[in-house]
Amino acid sequence: MTVSTEASAEASTPDGATAVLKPAALTPSAKPALRPGVSPARSRRAPAELPFTFADAALAAALGEERGEPAWLREDRTAAAADFARLPVESNQLYTGYVDFRAADLSGARPFLRGADAPAIGADASLPEGAAGVIELRDDVVVRLALEPDLVARGVVLETLGAAMARDAAGIRDALLATPLPTDEKLAALSRGFWSQGIHLHVPDGVHVERPILLRWAAGTPERALLGRTIIRIGIDASASVIEDQVAPGPAIACAAGEPVPQGLVGATSEIHLGAGATLSFASIQDLPLATTLLHQRAATLGRGATLKLALAQLGARIVRSRIDNRLMGQGSSVEQVEIVFGGTDQLFDLTSYTRHVGEDTTGNLLSKAVLQQGSRAYIKGLIRIEQTARGTDSFLGEFGMILDRKSRSVTVPSLEIDQPDCKRAAHASSVGPIDPAQLFYLESRGITPDEARKFITLGFLEPVVARVPLESERERLWGLLEAKWAQRRDEDAPAA
Amino acid sequence: MTVAREEIVSQEYKYGFHDDVTYLAETKVGLTRQTVVEISGFKAEPDWMLQFRLRAYDHFLARAMPTWIPESVQHLDFSKIVYYRKPSEGEEKSWDDVPEKIKQTFEKLGIPEAERKFLAGVGAQYDSEVVYHSVREELSKIGVVFMGMDQGLREYPEIVKKYFGTVIPPEDNKFAALNSAVWSGGSFVYIPKGVEVPLPLQAYFRINGENTGQFERTLIIADEGSKVHYIEGCTAPIYTTDALHAAVVEVIALPGAQIRYTTIQNWSRDVYNLVTKRAHAHARSRVEWVDANTGSRASVKYPAIYLRGEGASAEVISVAFAGQGQHQDTGAKAVHLAPNTRSRIVSKSVSKNGGRATYRGTLKVAPGATGVVASVRCDALLLDEASRSDTYPYIDIQEDDTTMTHEATVGKVSADQIFYLMSRGLTENEATNLIVQGFLEVFTKELPMEYAIEFNRLVKMEMEGSLG
Numbered sequence: 012m013t014v015s016t017e018a019s020a021e022a023s024t025p026d027g028a029t030a031v032l033k034p035a036a037l038t039p040s041a042k043p044a045l046r047p048g049v050s051p052a053r054s055r056r057a058p059a060e061l062p063f064t065f066a067d068a069a070l071a072a073a074l075g076e077e078r079g080e081p082a083w084l085r086e087d088r089t090a091a092a093a094d095f096a097r098l099p100v101e102s103n104q105l106y107t108g109y110v111d112f113r114a115a116d117l118s119g120a121r122p123f124l125r126g127a128d129a130p131a132i133g134a135d136a137s138l139p140e141g142a143a144g145v146i147e148l149r150d151d152v153v154v155r156l157a158l159e160p161d162l163v164a165r166g167v168v169l170e171t172l173g174a175a176m177a178r179d180a181a182g183i184r185d186a187l188l189a190t191p192l193p194t195d196e197k198l199a200a201l202s203r204g205f206w207s208q209g210i211h212l213h214v215p216d217g218v219h220v221e222r223p224i225l226l227r228w229a230a231g232t233p234e235r236a237l238l239g240r241t242i243i244r245i246g247i248d249a250s251a252s253v254i255e256d257q258v259a260p261g262p263a264i265a266c267a268a269g270e271p272v273p274q275g276l277v278g279a280t281s282e283i284h285l286g287a288g289a290t291l292s293f294a295s296i297q298d299l300p301l302a303t304t305l306l307h308q309r310a311a312t313l314g315r316g317a318t319l320k321l322a323l324a325q326l327g328a329r330i331v332r333s334r335i336d337n338r339l340m341g342q343g344s345s346v347e348q349v350e351i352v353f354g355g356t357d358q359l360f361d362l363t364s365y366t367r368h369v370g371e372d373t374t375g376n377l378l379s380k381a382v383l384q385q386g387s388r389a390y391i392k393g394l395i396r397i398e399q400t401a402r403g404t405d406s407f408l409g410e411f412g413m414i415l416d417r418k419s420r421s422v423t424v425p426s427l428e429i430d431q432p433d434c435k436r437a438a439h440a441s442s443v444g445p446i447d448p449a450q451l452f453y454l455e456s457r458g459i460t461p462d463e464a465r466k467f468i469t470l471g472f473l474e475p476v477v478a479r480v481p482l483e484s485e486r487e488r489l490w491g492l493l494e495a496k497w498a499q500r501r502d503e504d505a506p507a508a
Numbered sequence: 509m510t511v512a513r514e515e516i517v518s519q520e521y522k523y524g525f526h527d528d529v530t531y532l533a534e535t536k537v538g539l540t541r542q543t544v545v546e547i548s549g550f551k552a553e554p555d556w557m558l559q560f561r562l563r564a565y566d567h568f569l570a571r572a573m574p575t576w577i578p579e580s581v582q583h584l585d586f587s588k589i590v591y592y593r594k595p596s597e598g599e600e601k602s603w604d605d606v607p608e609k610i611k612q613t614f615e616k617l618g619i620p621e622a623e624r625k626f627l628a629g630v631g632a633q634y635d636s637e638v639v640y641h642s643v644r645e646e647l648s649k650i651g652v653v654f655m656g657m658d659q660g661l662r663e664y665p666e667i668v669k670k671y672f673g674t675v676i677p678p679e680d681n682k683f684a685a686l687n688s689a690v691w692s693g694g695s696f697v698y699i700p701k702g703v704e705v706p707l708p709l710q711a712y713f714r715i716n717g718e719n720t721g722q723f724e725r726t727l728i729i730a731d732e733g734s735k736v737h738y739i740e741g742c743t744a745p746i747y748t749t750d751a752l753h754a755a756v757v758e759v760i761a762l763p764g765a766q767i768r769y770t771t772i773q774n775w776s777r778d779v780y781n782l783v784t785k786r787a788h789a790h791a792r793s794r795v796e797w798v799d800a801n802t803g804s805r806a807s808v809k810y811p812a813i814y815l816r817g818e819g820a821s822a823e824v825i826s827v828a829f830a831g832q833g834q835h836q837d838t839g840a841k842a843v844h845l846a847p848n849t850r851s852r853i854v855s856k857s858v859s860k861n862g863g864r865a866t867y868r869g870t871l872k873v874a875p876g877a878t879g880v881v882a883s884v885r886c887d888a889l890l891l892d893e894a895s896r897s898d899t900y901p902y903i904d905i906q907e908d909d910t911t912m913t914h915e916a917t918v919g920k921v922s923a924d925q926i927f928y929l930m931s932r933g934l935t936e937n938e939a940t941n942l943i944v945q946g947f948l949e950v951f952t953k954e955l956p957m958e959y960a961i962e963f964n965r966l967v968k969m970e971m972e973g974s975l976g
Contacts, residue, residue, distance in 0.1 A: 104575060105900055121574065200554040222832065223908045291719070325605070372967075399893060412905065414905060414910070415908060416906040417875065417906075417907060420904070420905065420906045421903075421904075421906075422902070422903065422904045423903045423913070423914075424901065425901060425916070426889075426899055427897070427898060427899070427918055428896070428897075428898045429890060429918045430893075430896050431890075431893060431894060432889075432890030432891065432895070433920060434919065434920070436919075437917065437918040437919065438915070438916060438917040438918070439899070439914075439915070439916050440913075440916070441901070441912075441913070441914035441915075442912055442913045442914065443903070443905045443912040444911045444912065445908055445909045
């Protein structure tokens with residue numbers, strides 16, 4: 012069942028033919044550039060204007076048609092497509108000044124249409140060492156799928172969304188429709204309306220999955236737009252730990268001098284449902300190709316006494332625009348979220364995090380840390396919202412930055428909206444500073460070279476996420492990525508020979 | 509403004525007394541190009557000022573109403589306002605006409621007799637003129653200029669032309685554009701090089717009908733190495749029949765100068781208070797905004813300091829008290845444009861009886877501003893479940909050796925503290941009041957003694973719900 016996605020997408024996308032023709036016409040060599048290396052199309056666009064045009068009602072209809080979806084899902088796509096068309100890129104007035112898609116050039120990006128529901132022929136069915144399950148996709152093709160037989164027997168499900176539809180459409184219906192994704196968010200509507208591939212992980216009530224489950228998605232193919240959803244449902248008193256890898260689909264693309272690397276778009280979601288007493292540890296390592304624009308929506312609803320632990324590392328992509336919505340609905344539920352950014356060459360990390368306290372005695376503990384170098388930017392926005400019902404809330408938001416050179420920029424907007432005075436804690440803190448000279452001095456006095464000392468301090472600053480990755484091999488991989496990023500800076504700073 | 513304003517008036521505006529002042533000159537209701545030309549004409553202004561006003565008027569029309577400000581402000585009807593009235597000379601109202609409740613408020617606050625009459629809007633001019641004359645003589649001896657903005661424009665046209673609108677251009681925001689088009693009154697202050705003004709300059713000494721105008725415009729210039737403390741407002745509620753107050757305050761601290769600007773804003777509860785305050789701090793200068801907002805229906809005010817010269821420093825202490833029906837949308841901005849500059853922002857707010865206090869602030873370090881040290885601290889007290897507190901700080905750092913810290917907390921008065929104080933014989937009300945006063949002390953301690961005492965009394969009255 013490996014349908015060639017390329018061919019069908021081009022054939023049945025309503026405006027597919029023109030879309031395919033566009034890229035050649037828009038390359039800088041085809042039109043006179045205003046400045047060397049900047050295409051006229053790019054310099055004309057406003058910062059908040061989306062860099063692609065493929066997402067329209069016709070595409071939503073074509074997706075439902077091509078995938079043979081039931082009426083309720085087609086209606087959802089149509090409604091989402093309408094929301095997408097209607098909503099502004101930034102729905103929150105507080106943050107409208109911090110959207111910048113100007114570096115993205117996706118006018119020729121073509122969406123995927125008919126994703127394969129089952130693993131490709133010859134796909135890997137082995138488990139990675141130490142993991143309880145794995146699903147790996149390359150663009151929209153499943154290249155690896157495995158789950159411990161014992162977990163299968165206990166009702167744990169790891170599959171594509173297409174497979175879930177085929178197996179039990181009624182069972183997945185609520186998860187797809189009653190999604191925790193925010194209704195006022197344009198980019199959430201983008202995923203809902205135009206997804207072509209997805210992952211579904213379900214852990215039934217009372218089941219504890221001891222070892223981590225790996226969800227790996229290789230994406231960012233140039234000139235393509237991959238829109239996928241990931242739905243994770245952890246039942247009552249169940250528990251699981253998940254590692255999400257977002258990696259490159261192949262080796263980096265090299266272009267002739269002056270030619271821009273063709274860009275790709277990745278739209279992703281993490282839609283998390285936690286039943287009463289459920290626990291989920293979720294670690295993510297994002298290392299997509301540097302010519303990628305990543306739009307990521309994560310949203311979780313937490314039932315009574317549920318616990319969510321998020322550890323997120325943002326390393327790759329040219330532009331990352333991510334929004335996290337944690338909704339603490341149930342009494343005594345808690346979320347712990349740590350997000351790190353290590354920015355390099357001209358990267359932009361636009362990260363927003365909403366924590367909504369609704370139930371009583373809920374806890375939110377959020378920490379964001381960014382290390383920025385080589386002209387990278389981080390816009391880190393966080394909003395703690397304590398509703399009138401949320402007595403006894405304990406909520407903290409910390410946003411910390413370390414800027415390593417004078418070309419980089421850190422924007423933090425840690426906000427609070429509070430309607431209930433009876434809280435244990437409602438606070439935020441933020442700081443930005445260079446590498447602490449006192450720490451440097453201490454390490455140097457112990458015989459460590461200044462260079463090594465700087466590296467220790469910088470990578471140590473980002474350590475909190477590394478420590479929270481539950482799989483040894485993945486921890487090492489993340490550490491390797493951080494070291495490579497550090498080395499990249501050294502290379503660039505080295506005097507020319 | 510129409511319906512809402514009537515409601516407020518009938519429900520809350522307990523001290524409203526009608527003033528029967530006849531006006532020598534006033535513009536028609538509403539704002540047209542002709543209104544702007546007329547205002548400038550009444551004042552016989554130089555042509556550049558008329559052009560400035562017209563440029564501002566055009567921008568006011570073109571500029572959209574900001575959508576993030578308190579909702580009640582967004583519904584302001586600019587066509588229902590009289591933009592200029594010149595009060596007649598010698599017109600006085602009788603102290604007997606002032607409602608008993610107002611007199612009691614003054615009594616409780618301990619306001620001196622002469623000031624009470626002024627604050628109540630009844631002919632206190634002769635009383636204060638006496639005080640003012642002696643102050644003025646003392647000031648003019650050391651070369652300090654302290655007069656109304658209109659008079660300043662007539663007597664010091666060169667200085668005014670050089671600085672007016674340079675800190676806050678009309679294009680800055682919609683309300684600055686409005687003020688620039690129709691401004692009237694406000695203060696003009698010039699402190700010569702090296703002069704230290706020994707006593708605070710108090711805006712209400714310089715009394716005239718334009719003093720508490722709707723569209724006052726203040727310009728303060730402290731020349732090199734000089735020092736001044738300017739105080740505006742007062743703890744007693746200011747009664748006005750104008751529902752809109754859109755002021756612009758421009759402050760310039762030339763190299764080595766020190767300026768402190770203290771405000772106690774206590775407009776009556778139906779006023780929309782939309783104020784743009786900004787200072788330019790040149791090399792080694794220091795600018796401090798000490799700002800309290802207790803009155804008005806909605807306040808939109810973020811005193812700003814642009815640190816333009818190396819070694820400049822800035823401090824903003826901002827407190828807000830939001831009671832029933834009030835929204836205090838206040839905060840501070842520090843923009844670091846030069847190396848080795850420092851800023852500190854401290855904000856405290858109290859929300860009670862359904863009031864909403866919003867802190868909105870910006871801290872920006874521009875490329876080239878190396879060695880910056882900055883801190884922001886915001887604390888909020890929520891006294892009941894009907895009230896709300898928001899904190900929106902924007903921190904934008906573009907230099908790698910900046911040291912910036914920001915902290916914010918929101919909480920209630922702790923039950924333990926109340927219990928402790930009650931065990932010492934205080935009533936619950938007294939205990940809460942004491943804790944709130946302590947919470948706001950960071951502001952109070954910066955005030956001159958008599959203001960501090962009055963401010964604490966004001967807080968006590970707010971807490972007892974006996975005000976507004």
